[in-house]
Amino acid sequence: MTEQYYDHFIGGDWRPPATGEYFDSFNPATGRPWYRAARGNHVDVADAVVAARNAFSDGIWPRLTPTKRGKLLRRLGDLIEENAEELARKESLDNGKLLREMLGQVKTLPEYYHYFGGLADKVNGELLNTLDPAILNYTRREPLGVIGAITPWNSPLLLTTTKVAPALAAGNTVVVKPSEHTAASVLALAQLFDQAGFPPGVINIVTGYGTEAGAPLVRNPGVAKIAFTGSTATGRAIAREAGSRLAGVALELGGKSPNIVFADADLDNAATGIVAGIFAAGGQSCIAGSRVFLQDSIYDEVLAKVVDRAKSIRIGDPLEATTELGPLALREQVEKVERYVELGLREGGDLLLGGARPVGQGDGWFYQPTIFTGVENTHTICQEEIFGPVMAALRFTTEDEVVRQANDTEFGLAAGVWTSDLGRAHRMAESLECGTIWVNTYRAMSPLSPRAGFKQSGMGVENGPSVLNEYCHPKSVWVNLDQGRMEDPFVLRT
Numbered sequence: 437m438t439e440q441y442y443d444h445f446i447g448g449d450w451r452p453p454a455t456g457e458y459f460d461s462f463n464p465a466t467g468r469p470w471y472r473a474a475r476g477n478h479v480d481v482a483d484a485v486v487a488a489r490n491a492f493s494d495g496i497w498p499r500l501t502p503t504k505r506g507k508l509l510r511r512l513g514d515l516i517e518e519n520a521e522e523l524a525r526k527e528s529l530d531n532g533k534l535l536r537e538m539l540g541q542v543k544t545l546p547e548y549y550h551y552f553g554g555l556a557d558k559v560n561g562e563l564l565n566t567l568d569p570a571i572l573n574y575t576r577r578e579p580l581g582v583i584g585a586i587t588p589w590n591s592p593l594l595l596t597t598t599k600v601a602p603a604l605a606a607g608n609t610v611v612v613k614p615s616e617h618t619a620a621s622v623l624a625l626a627q628l629f630d631q632a633g634f635p636p637g638v639i640n641i642v643t644g645y646g647t648e649a650g651a652p653l654v655r656n657p658g659v660a661k662i663a664f665t666g667s668t669a670t671g672r673a674i675a676r677e678a679g680s681r682l683a684g685v686a687l688e689l690g691g692k693s694p695n696i697v698f699a700d701a702d703l704d705n706a707a708t709g710i711v712a713g714i715f716a717a718g719g720q721s722c723i724a725g726s727r728v729f730l731q732d733s734i735y736d737e738v739l740a741k742v743v744d745r746a747k748s749i750r751i752g753d754p755l756e757a758t759t760e761l762g763p764l765a766l767r768e769q770v771e772k773v774e775r776y777v778e779l780g781l782r783e784g785g786d787l788l789l790g791g792a793r794p795v796g797q798g799d800g801w802f803y804q805p806t807i808f809t810g811v812e813n814t815h816t817i818c819q820e821e822i823f824g825p826v827m828a829a830l831r832f833t834t835e836d837e838v839v840r841q842a843n844d845t846e847f848g849l850a851a852g853v854w855t856s857d858l859g860r861a862h863r864m865a866e867s868l869e870c871g872t873i874w875v876n877t878y879r880a881m882s883p884l885s886p887r888a889g890f891k892q893s894g895m896g897v898e899n900g901p902s903v904l905n906e907y908c909h910p911k912s913v914w915v916n917l918d919q920g921r922m923e924d925p926f927v928l929r930t
Contacts, residue, residue, distance in 0.1 A: 440471040445626040447487035448636025454479035464532030464763040467799035476644030478652035484640040485658040488582040488609040491637030506556035512632040513549030530618040532763040548883040552601040570918035577908040579607035581660035584653045589615035590720045599663040606907040611640045619643040686896030690821040691849030694842035695725030701854035707741035709878040719825040723850040746805040763801040773824035780817040786810035843869045848890025852878045
């Protein structure tokens, strides 16, 4: 049993849990615990919300100019860059993703804090025209208050950043409830907030289980809005609970993204994009290209290229430089993937590759790259999010046909299109019902570009300048410039 303990970060202090209880967090590569995190409950959450509310209303934070808030965010970005290796290592130990992948991801985080730091003093209102020249009408955009951020286990730092950075840029304060499986890197980030000079209570982190800490955060009347990334089922529950008290929500939820290859595409690049789309990060991504549509004439050729590369993927310790596929983050996730593979076979699918845990990986939670053929788009493995390295290959003939199939899902998060026909690329971008379209690439991302989900993939937006609207109240101000006596409202003029 590990002897390393992590407490909550509340009001600028490290605080033990109200109950005195801690829980184990496991290293997916070994299946063994490597630290214990505070088991938070409604008491800890309430304390964090009070700290965040006090920081929002009193003290240094509300008196800082937006420009100074931006400087703090940029300073935080610099500290993340200086500590990137330590942060990436903690994240890799926590969720099993490749160390080099996590390092690359962490090294992009300063861009988010620099970008939103630059936007902090550009949260402006508008001067509006009115029908009466004696009336001045202008708008203000003001922070909401306390934001509750509930983040998942697959990319803790990135998905915490996409909520915290714009929320703070707009002047809010935040309570973060990270996944109980991956709190270490987020807690390490709290130390950097402190070093950057953020006032106490601006950022607070309460660890614990969803039912014990997440649900009280959603219910707390002091929380103005919940920003959540995770499963669609949990997102629906959060929306219902928050809606019962008219609190706002921003939800980035599940996906079942199509990756579509036309015969005129660069087939080598397309095959590489398919592998990156589903097997990078072990398929543990809401944007994973798990449904691969291949045009009839190139179906066999592209599938062979994908299979050849998938066969050679090196599975192993994510901290090793030569490893290409680490473990899944949770024991339960491996079991979930196994259930979907069994279901895919029962529904008539053919297992072309994988479909089992690899041998020789000890007690780690590993699963082989898996490819199904012989499936229909209506099959369960083509309709439900698996969140693992499981790909379904489907045939199509015409553009209209593949659009219908790609859109025939409750999800609408992302899609990939591979073609050399510029007109087709734009037609597909218009026709596909999802928030992000990649053409001849996959998984590109930037803090400058908005990301949103259609249908059951979420509501609200992340990234880009428009995300600041998610964290602001619009206020309309009307000023009568006429100093004369007001007319009696009950006397009609003729």
